[in-house]
Amino acid sequence: MKATVLIRPKEGILDPQGEAVEGSLRKLGFAVAAARVGRLVDVELDTDDPVQARAELEKMAGDLLANPLIESFTIEFGPAA
């Protein structure tokens, strides 16, 4: 089973990368109110059980992929799921 963990800077947390991207987009003429930069991790799991997969992905995100002090995460399953 394939899944993607999306990690974002929490709302209100300074995001220097997002600010730089936002500034560059404005310079290019795009009407951008805000931009935030996060990261994504594609994961291929051994299990095909969506409940078990979600539980494992949440543990992965909590233990390693995201730092809960400054980042939030969401889990998305691929079309096959």
Place this chain on the structure above:
Amino acid sequence: MSGAPQIAVVTFPGSNDDGDAMLALELLGAQAVRAWHADGALPHGTTGVVLPGGFSYGDYLRCGAIARFAPVMEAVRAFSASGGPVLGICNGFQILCEAGLLPGVLRLNRQQEFLCCDVTVTVESTASAFAGDWEVGQQLVIPIKHGEGNWYGGADLVASLEARGQIAFRYTEDVNGAVGRIAGVTNEAGNVLGLMPHPEHAVDELLGPTGGVRVLDGLIEAARAPSSVT
């Protein structure tokens, strides 16, 4: 062993200030020994630990996020839990925060730039095992060199750190966007200290400022009266 306390300097893949840390500790009278990230134990007789600067595991994911799971970190955790003094410098500070041994997290610098310069920090608290010879308000000039030194903690966390004297150092001016200009913090027990400036690069007049002596002496003195021996 003679009077020199044995301080272990941990090398992770990508550490690059381990050698300087060992030289500085030896210069100041400690006996520096190497520890390896894959080791399950610290060298026998260790009474102090340094997690040095560098780019452990390429800073992949987040600085320190992967190093915190290195086998040696279990030994460091146990050593600190029994009261042994642990100093994290720059990447070592990031690792200790990710490991939950120190509060907060280090984010990308506000300027989005790698900063490399001498900074002045003020001693904010003497409530730690390292502070025997420190005075509140004392100013130390020590170099920084980091891209992710922008310490963050929420307002409640900062207030509790202030109340418990866990803020060891503040920059005298805004350097990297760190909340409260915080440059270094300790754990609640006061035996784990992390800071972004590099004291190991500031111990010899020939090379510039010597503000690092006070910091490393703090570790050496804490290691001399061991609360924990491996």
